[in-house]
Amino acid sequence: MKYWIISETAENKKYLIANEKNIWITEQSIDADIESLIEQKNVQNVAIYRYSIIKNLIFINDDSSMLIEFKSDEDKEEIELFINATIYEDVKSFFSENLLHSKVKNYSIVKQIQPAGIGFLIFTGITIFLYNIAIGLQNGEEMRTSGRRGWVKKIFVGIADILGPIGSLIVGGLISLFFIYIVFKTIKNPKEGKVIKLDNFTEAKF
Incomplete structure (x- = not known):
């Protein structure tokens, strides 16, 4: 498991968490210990998306954003995440290099x-x-x-x-x-x- 703080405010932090089978997106209070919450399986207010229902992960360098496109538009609309520029390359590199049964290509015109x-x-x-x-x-x-x-x-x-x-x-x-x-x-x-x-x-x- 690997996680990143993709954005934060004075009160909350937004996390992107990569698991073996899925992606988690959760927002926690600024003082929450995310590692303890994960270990105790006590992460609240979390959205979980299995890799099997995701069609594409699109990383756009211009605004350090990540789009999650789903295979069935009827089930879910695409999700757009704006990632802190200081960790954007790390997030992109992880998913580009560590997803089995995936293909990576340039964001074509x-x-x-x-x-x-x-x-x-x-x-x-x-x-x-x-x-x-x-x-x-x-x-x-x-x-x-x-x-x-x-x-x-x-x-x-x-x-x-x-x-x-x-x-x-x-x-x-x-x-x-x-x-x-x-x-x-x-x-x-x-x-x-x-x-x-x-x-x-x-x-x-x-």
Whole structure:
């Protein structure tokens, strides 16, 4: 087992604890003896994440942060930890060098632009969808909003009716342009770091 104080305030310390099978994140009072609490198995207010449910550990050098991405987005949202700059390299080195059944690679620009790229594709599709609905309404076509997920259809029809064809293109286009801006900004100033890909058999060695 290995632990780090990744941040602290006047009252509390936040710990990142690496075990053989999982990661612990806990916040304790400033005067707590974390080693005694661990030995006595009396650590309270702790979140435990098994390596087997973690998809990636991403270390971003620019802001000394660590992202924990999970295999199933439905179960948990990603966790972002900002690590004290004085220990950041030690934390990154430990997980890079001591996780069995893991792969380490650079934080690629493709992975960095992926969220914005997906957002662009989604909103481009929504824009086209709204535009087609608006054209249909303008031509007097009847829009079916019954059946499965009828309430979703009603929302889209309502938005298209309010915006109209031109409004749908303008609003959707502006949102899509925002994602394009994010993509180009990321390409111009990419972040540096490491991505550690875990699998179902990953465990830490000590």
